[in-house]
Amino acid sequence: MIRFENVTKRYADGTVAVDDLTFEVAEGELVTLVGPSGCGKTTTMKMVNRLIEPTSGRIHVDGSDISGVDPVQLRRRIGYVIQQVGLFPHKTVLDNTATVPHLLGTSRAKARARAAELLELVGLDPAVHGGRYPEQLSGGQRQRVGVARALAADPPVLLMDEPFGAVDPVVREHLQNEFLKLQSQVRKTILFVTHDIEEAVRLGDRIAVYGEGRIEQFDAPAAVLGAPASDYVADFVGADRGLKRLGVTPIEQGDLEQPPVVHLDDPLPRPLDARWAVVLDEGERLHGWISADHARRGGTVRDHARRMEAWLPVGASLKQAFATMLQHDAGWIAVIDEEGRGDFLGVLTPARLHEALRRSIDADAQSVARADVPLESITTTPRPTTGKS
Numbered sequence: 001m002i003r004f005e006n007v008t009k010r011y012a013d014g015t016v017a018v019d020d021l022t023f024e025v026a027e028g029e030l031v032t033l034v035g036p037s038g039c040g041k042t043t044t045m046k047m048v049n050r051l052i053e054p055t056s057g058r059i060h061v062d063g064s065d066i067s068g069v070d071p072v073q074l075r076r077r078i079g080y081v082i083q084q085v086g087l088f089p090h091k092t093v094l095d096n097t098a099t100v101p102h103l104l105g106t107s108r109a110k111a112r113a114r115a116a117e118l119l120e121l122v123g124l125d126p127a128v129h130g131g132r133y134p135e136q137l138s139g140g141q142r143q144r145v146g147v148a149r150a151l152a153a154d155p156p157v158l159l160m161d162e163p164f165g166a167v168d169p170v171v172r173e174h175l176q177n178e179f180l181k182l183q184s185q186v187r188k189t190i191l192f193v194t195h196d197i198e199e200a201v202r203l204g205d206r207i208a209v210y211g212e213g214r215i216e217q218f219d220a221p222a223a224v225l226g227a228p229a230s231d232y233v234a235d236f237v238g239a240d241r242g243l244k245r246l247g248v249t250p251i252e253q254g255d256l257e258q259p260p261v262v263h264l265d266d267p268l269p270r271p272l273d274a275r276w277a278v279v280l281d282e283g284e285r286l287h288g289w290i291s292a293d294h295a296r297r298g299g300t301v302r303d304h305a306r307r308m309e310a311w312l313p314v315g316a317s318l319k320q321a322f323a324t325m326l327q328h329d330a331g332w333i334a335v336i337d338e339e340g341r342g343d344f345l346g347v348l349t350p351a352r353l354h355e356a357l358r359r360s361i362d363a364d365a366q367s368v369a370r371a372d373v374p375l376e377s378i379t380t381t382p383r384p385t386t387g388k389s
C-alpha cells in the first residue's frame with residue numbers, strides 16, 4: 001500500500017535525514033517508526049503526503065508513484081494526525097470533525113452525522129462533547145478529536161506523528177488501547193511515528209527501528225524484542241526487553257495445564273488428586289473452582305464452588321496474564337475460547353507463563369539464526385499482520 005524504494009532526503013544544508021530507505025507497508029497494516037530524536041522519522045512520514053519531497057528514490061501509495069499525483073488529491077486519501085492536534089479553536093468539536101468531508105462536498109447535515117458517529121467511535125459522547133470548543137477539552141480528549149477528524153474523510157492511509165505524545169502516561173496507555181480497538185474495526189494502512197519503544201511495540205504490527213537516517217531492523221515486535229538485529233537495536237529496545245516481550249507474546253493452547261475438572265451438579269464428596277479443581281457449568285463454560293477440602297464435604301459442587309474472576313481469552317498477551325494474576329492475587333488463571341462458545345481451555349500457571357516466554361524467545365532466536373539473509377531482503381518482505389485488537 002505504501003512503498004519506499006531507495007528513498008534519500010538531503011536537506012539544503014547537506015543534512016542527510018533519510019538515506020536509501022526501502023520498505024513496504026501492507027494494506028491494513030500498522031507500522032511504527034521508532035528511533036531517537038533526529039533520526040529521520042518525521043521526514044520519512046512527511047514524504048508520503050508530499051509535505052517534503054525526496055531528493056531521490058520513489059514512493060508509491062496504492063500502486064501510484066506519488067511524484068506524479070497532485071499533492072492536494074494525494075492528501076485527500078491520506079489522513080494526518082500530529083501531536084499538536086491543530087483543531088480550529090473557533091469551531092465546535094463536531095464542526096472540527098465534520099470540516100473535511102464538508103469541504104469535499106458532503107452535505108453539512110451528512111458530514112455532521114458522520115462526525116457524531118466518529119466521535120462515538122473514538123470514545124467521546126457527541127451529545128456531551130460535540131458542542132464544546134477545543135479549549136474546553138482535556139489533552140487526551142483533544143487527541144481523540146484529532147483521530148476522529150483524520151478518519152472523517154475515510155482515507156485508506158493514515159500518517160500519525162507522535163499523536164499521543166502530549167498526554168500523561170496513564171491517559172496515553174488508555175488512548176493506545178482504544179486506538180488498537182478502533183484499528184481492528186477500520187483497518188487503515190498506518191505509518192505511526194514515535195520515539196517510545198513501548199508504544200511502538202504495543203501498537204505496531206511491525207516496527208521499523210531507525211538509526212541515523214536508516215532502518216536498522218524491520219520486523220514484528222516480538223522478533224525485534226527477542227532477536228535484536230544489532231547491538232544498536234538491543235541498546236535501543238533496552239535491557240528489559242524480556243519484560244516488554246511479555247506484552248507481545250500471546251497465550252497459546254499448548255501453554256496451558258489441564259487440572260482436574262468437575263461440574264456444578266456433580267455430587268460430593270469426591271476425592272481430588274490435586275489441591276483444587278476447575279468447576280464448569282453444563283455448557284462446559286468456566287464457573288470457578290473448588291478446593292480439595294471443600295470437595296470432601298457433602299451436597300453438590302454448586303454448594304461449595306467459588307467464582308473465578310481471573311480469566312482471559314486464549315490469544316491475550318502473557319503481560320495481560322501476569323497483570324491478571326497480580327490483580328486477583330491468583331496462583332493461576334483460567335483461559336477460555338472467547339471467539340467460540342467461551343469453552344474452558346485450561347489454566348496458565350506462573351511456571352507455564354515462564355515457559356511460554358522462553359519458548360517465544362527461543363523460537364525467534366532460531367528463526368533468525370536460520371535466516372541467513374541480508375537485512376534488505378527482510379525489510380522488503382511484508383509479513384502477514386498479527387491481527388491485534
Ligand SMILES: Nc1ncnc2c1ncn2[C@@H]1O[C@H](COP(=O)(O)OP(=O)(O)OP(=O)(O)O)[C@@H](O)[C@H]1O
Pocket residue numbers: 011012013015016017035036037038039040041042043044195
Ligand atoms: N528543513 C530542514 N533542514 C535541514 N535539516 C533538517 C530539516 N528538517 C529536519 N532536518 C534534520 O534532519 C534530521 C531528521 O529530522 P526528522 O525531523 O525527520 O527526525 P525525527 O526522527 O522525526 O526527530 P524527532 O523525533 O526529534 O521529531 C535531523 O538531523 C534534523 O535536524
